[in-house]
Amino acid sequence: MTELPGTGSTDAANPAPAPTILCVDDEPSILSALRRLFRAKGFQVRVAEGGQAGLAVLAAEPIDLVISDMRMPEMDGVTFLEQVRQRWPDCMRLLLTGYADITSIMGAINRGEIYRYIAKPWDDNDILLIVRGALQQRDMVQEQRRLQALIKAQNDELKVLNFSLEVKVAERTAELNQTNAALLGANEQLKNNFITSIKIFTSLIELRASHLAGHSRRVADVARRLAQKLGLDNKPSQEVFVAGLLHAIGKVGFDDELLNTPLVMLNTAQLQVFRKHPARAAQLLLPLPELKGAAEIIVAQLERFDGAGYPEGLAGKKIPLGARILLVASDYDALQIGTLAQRKLAPSKALAAIVDGSGKRYDPEVVGALAALMGEAGPAAAAVQRPADTVRRVRDLLPGMVLARDLITPSGLLMLTAGHVLDEAVIGKIMDFEKSMGLRLMVDVEPAAP
Template sequence: MNTALSPSAEPAFSATLLCVDDEPNILSSLRRLFRPAGYRVLLAESGALGLEVLEKEQVDLVISDMRMPEMNGAQFLAQVRTRWPDTVRLLLTGYSDIQSIQDAINCGEIYRYITKPWEDGDMLLLVRHALERRQLEQDKLRLEALTLRQNEELKTLNQSLEAKVEARTRQLKAEHEATSAANAKLKRNFVTTIKIFSSMIELRAHNRPGHARLVAELARQLAVQLELDARETQEIFIAALLHDIGKIGFADELLQTPLTMLHGESLGLFRKHPQRAAELLMPLEDLRGSAAILRAQLERFDGNGFPDGLAGLAIPLGARILALAADYYNLQQGAMVQRHLRPEEAKSLILDASGKRYDPNVVAAFRQIIDGGADAGAGVEVLSGELLPGMVLARDLISRDGLMLLSVEHVLDARMIQQVQDFETKSGSRLAIWVRNPKGEA
């Protein structure tokens, strides 16, 4: 047997070797070779004894002779592969038996075979490389198992997170819908409160019941015709409902005198009511847009109005709209001239004042509404007996004496429909009922 100096480098890890051979001198040589290199060496003189050692010890690598009695190396290594597949298997053979080597490779799946006599240095390098490969394979398997476990944990975590996100999304959606519904209700209640307050102002101003709502509805239609956005349209609508709020402190005589009959101090007092209206609303932040419209409602397009003498486009568009809408109905109820004009006469005066008192663009929109019935989205008029649950009011439901019974956008149910029909029966008059959904729930 040839000997050589063993490599100076020792393994980077501690390992246990099992050497199996029926020749004691071969086992002694292997032990002398591997122990100085830092390996723990176990010996067995037969395959059966080798299996007993493996049952008791944790072995990293097995070196087995091929030719042994009762159980040869191929048979022994085949059992090692079956029972301890992670143990590296090397075959030591002293003769050229190709068939035996093939059996060992096929049945025992050996890592390498070594012929006798061996070079000590080659043997040490071979064992070291085999153990390093085993370590790499174990590290690979461990990392794969770790990756698989972490992937499963991440999958579980993702599923949990997805469930939590979905639950939170549903919660936020429900909260958003509840908040939106509450805000919509607040807005409806706000406008309804303004309408009630407007009715109270009418009682003091001796206007015809429903006058402010007629002005507000025409102003809204003009805003829609001029393609104003929803916020501007609502500011104009509210300003129109409250356009007489500055007259609350007027004496009855002043309230009942047509505008063309006012002179001196009375006329001066009348011209201040827009400024007074703006002052009353200014503390309410949500009504400041409407307050600015009210202040400029008596301004004229030609610059001869009050209180600031604004002209043309310097006048807020909402004020230009309100001026026309209010004058159209004031002319019909005798608030501007000594007699009540017919709608056709009021319309003619407004058209004649285009470019003077009124904005020509607003006048053109007014003419389209009056002549062409613009604002087709106002709904259809129905009888109380035609009402169905689910119908939505397109206009406020007003009694003959100007009392607001239900506000626009109210969704009718069977109970409310019965109350409307009972009201008509008791009052002896038919209500003007306008709805957006003629079919209701049917």
Template sequence: MMTILCVDDEPNILSSLRRLFRGKGYEVLTAISGAQGLELLAQQPVDLVISDMRMPEMDGARFLAQVRQRWPNTVRLLLTGYSDVQSIQDAINCGEIYRYITKPWDDNDILLIVRHALERHQLEMEKQRLEALTLKQNEELKNLNAGLEQKVEERTRQLKANFLTTIKILSSIAESRGTGQTGQTRQVADLARKMAAQLKLDGNEVQDIFIAALLHDLGRIGFSDEMLRTPMTMLQGADLAQFRKHPVYGAQLLMPLTDMGGVAAIVKHQMERFDGQGFPDRLAGFAIPIGSRILTLAIDYYNLQQGALVQRHLKPEEAKSLVMDGSGKRYDPAVVQAFRQVVDGGVRGVAESTDVELLSGELVPGMVLSRDVVSRDGLMLLASDHVLNERMIQQLQDFEKKSGHRLPIWVQRGVAGAR
């Protein structure tokens, strides 16, 4: 039920208004002065006020101005019995009245005016309610989206970290059946990544090349021990045929992983030659994926030093010289140039410029590993990007005591006290 307050210093006017509006279902309050009207408004909600203009002590314009100031959502009507234009203007300007009604009034007219005023008032209040609700819901949705985005980002980071850790574990398994020394696969991957960065490849390509380098020996898992000990240049017959198939086999193992198509292609063509004399598909020049051209050189550089390509172990400078001699034949000249710039110190890895090696006794909780922690036997104890806590630090220290060897532990600079 709508509540109407009628304010007039003439009792007969108030009686007429009370009878008129109560007959139409309104709750009607009356006051004989502006002061009394303000008291009633302070006691209970009122939807609409009708005030006479000419009243002692406080006229209608001043009264409605106070109503506007204290209860702005209450609809205001002015009742005037004379043609005082200035007084009406004051009421309009100060009280912002909805309408003014002249005495004597027509009952139907005043009822229609009041009904329209209250309908408009209800629409305005509903509009304000909906706007406030919309604002609140938008804010809640904004906070919800922010929370979801943060959770998605955290989950994505965790998945990426778990993915890379899984790749490194697979790499360690493949390396155990490879031809090089423990840790050589990581050296190959690091060199390949640096050459890719030197060639200014985009981030996704660099990542694929790094992962392919970690997994390049995956196809050798089925090789016999004798075959693994034999340098490639001495393989013959069925052994040589099996060796030449290992890149294809490694790629096939990766193909079921939908996001590893690029990595699989790099692994498959790791033994191609720039002059087209390689295998498995005898691709030549730029038909060979850039990742494979990089990986071929990185693998050969370390295999030459480990005696996997020739019958003796070459020194780094000798291996470098043979790589340089293969430019344009076995290797892409641009990749050879990038290799020379890397090994001669022309490019530094990101980790080398942003991390520091510490003793296990210098570690504190909150530090972040910048490189994998690997034992002398090639066992990966912790993956890079792990945030150290007290339990992990204690486990590293216990491992050093039992093994009798110091672990190489690299952490990010500027994190939890690392300098």
């Protein structure tokens, strides 16, 4: 920013040049008075006795601000300031008038887009304040442009980096481990470049597995829409959105097998590792007070509405509303991309699975908001009836049995699809899941052949 005269310099070794002011008036006495006033305050001053002379000065050297009289022969102030706006739009424009001519003033505002108009005779202190205000506004606009250009350059660099990472598939794991270590020491950079750092966080896991591409972004979008649907104001809605972007960063240390195995197929040891990722994410975000609200949401994302979740076993409204929203949004997308179950579900079936878990895994109020957002009929549409003569306990399953219906947990998670032929390994995994989750699963199988 330009350091204005009389405001003190922030760099004594390299003081900023004094702004240059052009005064345009057909009265020499007015020009002399303005020149004395501004030079005494440290400004560089140029004068011109008319519009054409003023345009010539502007063409010859950079001018920061123009003060023009309204009534001048040959070219009035409105016409002059309009040409200044068209040819030198960054030059600030002030109108000096001794007439209460509203029409002319409006012309200067509309055609010349002036910053302010000043009535004759002026007060020296007032005109100095107006000039300094105009120059400060000009500097702020230029600084905004600089920052926008810087952000664009950073975004372009990120695009190049992402492309490079996609090409170097063989080096992904090593690079991600290095990035994870770097992230632990990147707190200060995160504060200075909040949104860019969040995008780097969310890309880490998605680079490891192609099916995760866009997952965090979609979860964040649905979570924010749910928050708004439930009447949350801007700040908590934004916290839910940020939590959606960052909800999976605790998985950054997962090995490839754990990262690529659907949740319902994890063994007991893998489940124990998986359940720690919200706490790991909260630890990563702990040094950042700006993310405290999002971290509180993320750490509770595996809590269940019925109290059977992790890590605290919270139930109902004791679970932060943001965490209840995040779980619904995350599972709704995860069901569609295959990270919860063996098969990817269509959006309508994913919604049906969420609705089926209402009151158990999910908050019914949040489920209702999701159904409303997605245009579905509600819980009744997802009801599934089981024929009693084909229902078996997990312990009664035998190799060779064929599933008659999709195997879905009470919380709405799809484990196996209809038509799947059971073997000992699959039955063992179902038993491990049932035991580790504290569930009692009932399985629909095809009737035995006669």
